[in-house]
Amino acid sequence: MMWTDLLCHPLWAASTVLLALVLRQQRRARWDPRACAVQLKGKTAIVTGANTGIGKFIALDFARRGARVILACRSEARGSEALREIREKSGNGDVHLRLVDLASMESVRAFAKGVLEEEEALHILVNNAAVSGLPRSITKEGFDLTFATNHLGPFLLTNLLLDLLKRSAPARIVTLSSLNHWRGEIDFAHFHGDKLTYFMDKVYNHTKLHNVVCTNELARRLQGTGVTANSVHPGVVVTEVMRHYSFVLRFLFQTIGFFFFKSPDEGAVSSIYCAVAEETDGITGKYFDSDCSLTLPAPLARDAALAVKDFDVCERLTSKL
Ligand SMILES: NC(=O)c1ccc[n+]([C@@H]2O[C@H](COP(=O)([O-])OP(=O)(O)OC[C@H]3O[C@@H](n4cnc5c(N)ncnc54)[C@H](OP(=O)(O)O)[C@@H]3O)[C@@H](O)[C@H]2O)c1
Ligand SMILES: *[C@@H]1O[C@H](CO)[C@@H](O)[C@H](O)[C@H]1NC(C)=O
Numbered sequence: 001m002m003w004t005d006l007l008c009h010p011l012w013a014a015s016t017v018l019l020a021l022v023l024r025q026q027r028r029a030r031w032d033p034r035a036c037a038v039q040l041k042g043k044t045a046i047v048t049g050a051n052t053g054i055g056k057f058i059a060l061d062f063a064r065r066g067a068r069v070i071l072a073c074r075s076e077a078r079g080s081e082a083l084r085e086i087r088e089k090s091g092n093g094d095v096h097l098r099l100v101d102l103a104s105m106e107s108v109r110a111f112a113k114g115v116l117e118e119e120e121a122l123h124i125l126v127n128n129a130a131v132s133g134l135p136r137s138i139t140k141e142g143f144d145l146t147f148a149t150n151h152l153g154p155f156l157l158t159n160l161l162l163d164l165l166k167r168s169a170p171a172r173i174v175t176l177s178s179l180n181h182w183r184g185e186i187d188f189a190h191f192h193g194d195k196l197t198y199f200m201d202k203v204y205n206h207t208k209l210h211n212v213v214c215t216n217e218l219a220r221r222l223q224g225t226g227v228t229a230n231s232v233h234p235g236v237v238v239t240e241v242m243r244h245y246s247f248v249l250r251f252l253f254q255t256i257g258f259f260f261f262k263s264p265d266e267g268a269v270s271s272i273y274c275a276v277a278e279e280t281d282g283i284t285g286k287y288f289d290s291d292c293s294l295t296l297p298a299p300l301a302r303d304a305a306l307a308v309k310d311f312d313v314c315e316r317l318t319s320k321l
Contacts, residue, residue: 049129
């Protein structure tokens with residue numbers, strides 16, 4: 001008998017499927033948003049990249065809790081589709097679409113201007129949108145495209161909305177980082193696309209480190225304002241994240257992911273926990289793991305002096321535009 005025959009044995013197949021299903025159960029977070037009764041009536045929330053993946057489920061959760069939700073998306077078509085779906089599933093008509101391209105500081109400013117003109121309050125800001133696997137590309141404002149989308153755009157957006165958040169306190173800022181931040185490095189030349197290698201998600205990893213570093217420094221600056229700022233890891237989640245990768249890699253990710261990775265609604269849990277749970281009220285400058293536990297981020301993300309410097313550099317880079 002060949003070893004391959006053994007692999008095909010029905011008992012083998014059955015036990016593998018069983019094991020996979022058990023593991024699938026195991027990956028659930030210990031906090032269940034459906035068991036959380038917190039209501040958000042009278043509260044306003046913004047979720048970036050809310051048309052698909054994790055962001056869509058975060059926005060849907062807020063909508064179900066009765067919040068006024070603004071979906072900050074870059075595509076009118078994809079955004080409208082999600083808007084319709086979220087309104088329908090939540091029965092909440094107070095969900096709105098506003099367009100923003102986070103890779104463009106000009107677009108971020110225009111978006112923030114609209115929000116400041118039309119919104120009386122802002123209680124929750126979720127920086128969810130991000131890209132990965134993009135080849136080298138420099139925006140017309142002179143930034144590496146991945147850095148602009150994942151870090152500088154969200155950084156500027158957050159800063160522009162800060163006064164509104166403070167006026168609306170208590171308010172919470174949640175930034176989706178990633179476990180990948182452990183493999184990131186900080187080099188200020190990266191912002192402009194210098195000294196970057198576009199291999200194995202290196203650039204993405206750097207941006208996810210900046211997310212945690214600047215969120216921690218923001219939290220320090222916000223002490224006493226009633227506005228909290230935290231970062232979260234959503235888990236490894238089967239979404240459209242792999243869209244810029246080859247078909248083979250995407251297929252592998254989807255197949256392995258079905259058993260071992262989280263679905264987008266499961267991936268949204270740690271962000272929802274951070275944004276709405278009573279247990280996280282007042283917690284700031286922390287990093288949440290995908291199972292909703294507080295964990296320490298990488299050493300570089302705990303370097304307070306580096307954080308001050310990084311925040312200053314990002315402020316200078318984005319304030320000119
Ligand atoms: N999935 C994972 O395994 C995983 C793991 C760790 C961390 N995360 C983090 O989780 C967050 C959500 O990821 P996801 O997996 O849900 O990804 P996704 O399915 O690819 O969704 C990303 C969202 O961001 C939007 N977006 C991309 N570029 C944008 C831009 N320039 N301006 C405005 N919106 C833009 C996309 O809009 P379009 O649809 O129009 O492109 C989409 O709505 C990200 O911060 C990611 O780093 C994900
Ligand atoms: C980016 O992070 C992922 C996950 O930690 C890792 O597998 C990958 O090798 C990292 N990329 C580089 C180039 O360090």
